[in-house]
Amino acid sequence: MRISTGQYFANSLAGYSKNYSDITKTQSEISSGTRIQTAADDPVGASKLLQLQQQSARLTQYTSNITTTNNSLNNEESVLSSINTALQSARELTLQAGNGGLTDDDRASIANQLGDIESTVYGLLNSKDANGNYLFSGSKTNVQPYVKNADGSYTYQGDETQLSLQVSDTLSMATNDTGYSVFEQASNVARTSATLTAPATDDGRMTLTSGNMTSQTTYNSSFKAGEPYTLTFTSASAYTITDASGNDVTAESSGKGTYDSTDASGSTISLRGVDFQANVIAQTGDNDTTDMDAALAGHSFSLASKPDTITASRISSNTSTAQITSASVSDESAYSSTFPNGGAIIKFTSATDYQVYASPVTSSSQAIASGSMTSPATSITAAGVTFNVTGTPASGDQFSVTADAHQTQNVLNTISQLRSVLSTPISGDSAGALRVQNAVAAATGNLDSASNQIDITRGSIGARGNALDIQSAEISSLTLANTATQSSIGDTDTAEASVKLTLQQTMLEASQLAFSRISQLSLFDKI
Incomplete structure (x- = not known):
């Protein structure tokens, strides 16, 4: 087989180029310390490296x-600690306010101090993080969680959604706690009322x-099942209690029917599950000769849970000056079965016609009630609630x-209500x-509930x-293992690469020498 001069030169060039390329690649592996520089260098190893690099990126993000x-949790914990400190001061002032020997000025002074604490807690509840986001608004990070209403009460405007971040392939961690879970779920101990039913004219001798x-x-399992109860004092040392069905439940009370009027x-x-405190107040003219058994006998109180308080407020965009001045449950059965748990929206379609929707209202919401007011408009009734209306909607x-x-x-409403009374x-x-x-009794219990709820959150x-x-x-352990595995797959073995480089250089030199010798051969040299 004959090989032309052109073929020989072309083959020599290809071989030379390959040897030179191999040397360059090996030198690059040694200088960079990386064995696999393209997927073609080691397809299997390159695939494993890609997976490890992706894992490394995830670990860095985690x-x-x-x-x-x-950082977020530490910030929140710091704020909650400050709130708890403020509540401890409020509780101490509350206990002080319960001293019967205080004057009006003394109580007013305590009220002023509580006002300062109220402002402090209000500011803390509306705290922001380093990025300017509200801590306790849930997912509504740009919405102020608490606002003060015109009547002095406070309303939560955030939602119940916790934010979270992925910290592993299988674990997501909450980065915040909502104002709803921390502050709106504090148990209210003041859920009941005691109403004097006899005598018809209060003589002031007995308070409850x-x-x-x-x-x-x-309370949930027993008290509510038997309400309303009738507590009747039969003498200066005895009482009876009957439930709504007339059953005598006196034996279930702490005193078993006896109390100390002195x-x-x-x-x-x-x-x-409910504590009531009875106080006997001596009246002018009462003395040792007064028959206190006869004076106190017949005092009767109705004990029951407080009825739901219904509050209605106008939307700022309303064009009329109409107001809903008050609202109350007028049909307990309809209220229990119909009134939405999340509140309602009353929409007027004319000066007299209205529709009621469950809140929040969306484009697909259906009215749960509708009606028309008689003229002149004074009230409307919907979902078991009667609303008193002034003005023309x-x-x-x-x-x-x-x-x-x-x-x-x-807790803001707890402090505000106590401050107002004092x-x-x-x-x-x-x-x-x-x-x-x-x-004072309600505030003491509710401050304890609020502190307990905060402690649960801090835990x-x-x-x-x-x-x-x-x-x-x-x-950290996974990162070290990942780094070691990447190194074992992708890093250059310097000793092996050095030997390979020497071999490649020798082969290049040999090919250069062979080419030089053969290229000088000619037929004329043999003549």
């Missing part, structure tokens, strides 16, 4: 997420507090309706003194912090 979550819930389980601090009567006017079942109460002079007013007593933050520490250690 580490960043853990740092972000830790509204009651404080001491066991939510017993106790200046009052006698506690506990019934099915315009078409398009809307009113937002909420119902408070008194099961929970946020600010009102009560000198010489037995009814005012009872209001202070009720307010959850601590648990999440521990989980993040464990996950961080796990990621």
Whole structure:
């Protein structure tokens, strides 16, 4: 077989180029420390490296997420700690306000101090993080969680959604807690009322507090089942209690039907998870010769849960000046079965016609009630609730309706209500003194509930912090293993590469020498 000079030169060039390319590649592997520079170098190894690099990127992101979550939780925990400190001060002032020897000025001074604490807590509840997002608004990070209403009460505007970040392939961690879960779910101990039913004219000798819930389980399972109860004092040392069906339940009370009317601090009567305090107040003319058994006998009180409080407020875009001034449950059965748990929206389609929707209203919402007011308009009834209306509504006017079942109460409203009561002079007013007593008892219990709810949240933050520490250690281990595996697959073995480079250089030199020798051969050299 003959090989032309052109073929020989072409083959020599190809071989030379390949040898030179191999040397260059090997030199690059040695200088960079990377064995696999393209997928063609090692298809299987390149595939494994790609998977490991993707895992490494995820681990880096998880580490960043853990740092972000830790920072967020530490910030929240710091704010909650400050709130708890403020609530402890509020509780101390509340206990101080319960001192019967205080004057109106003393109570007013305590009210002012509570006002400062109220402002402090209000500011803390509306805290922002380093990015300017509200801590306690849930997923509505740009919405202020708490606002103060015109009547002095406070409303939560956030939602119930926790934000979270992925911290491993299988674990997502909450980065915040909502104001709803931390502050709106604090149990309200002041859920009951005590109403004097006899004598027809209050003689002021006997007062009974509204009651404080001491066991939510017993209250829900037993107290509510038998209400309303009738508590009747039969003498200066005895009483009876009957439930709504007329059954005698006196034996279930703490005193088993007896109390001490001479106790200046009052006698506690506990019934099915609720504590009521009875106080006997001597009247002018009462002395040792007064028959206190006869004076106190016949005093009767109705004990029951507070009815839901219905609140209606006009939408700022309403064109008329019409207002819903008050609302109350008029049909308990219809209210229980129809009124939406999340509140309602009343829409007027004319000056008299209206429709009621469950809140929030969407494009697909259907009216749950509708009707027409008689002229002149004074009231409307929907979902078992009667609303008193003043003024003439315009078409398009809307009113937002909420119902408070008194099961929970946020701490801002607790402090605000106590401050309001303490600010009102009560000198010489037995009814005012009872209001202070009720307010102090309710505030003490509700502040404890609020602090307990905050402690539960702080415990959850601590648990999440521990989980993040464990996950961080796990990621560190995975990162080290990932790095080692990538190195074993993709890094250059310097000794092996050096030997290969020497061989390749020798082969290149040999091919160069062979080419030089053969290219000089000619037929004329043999003639």
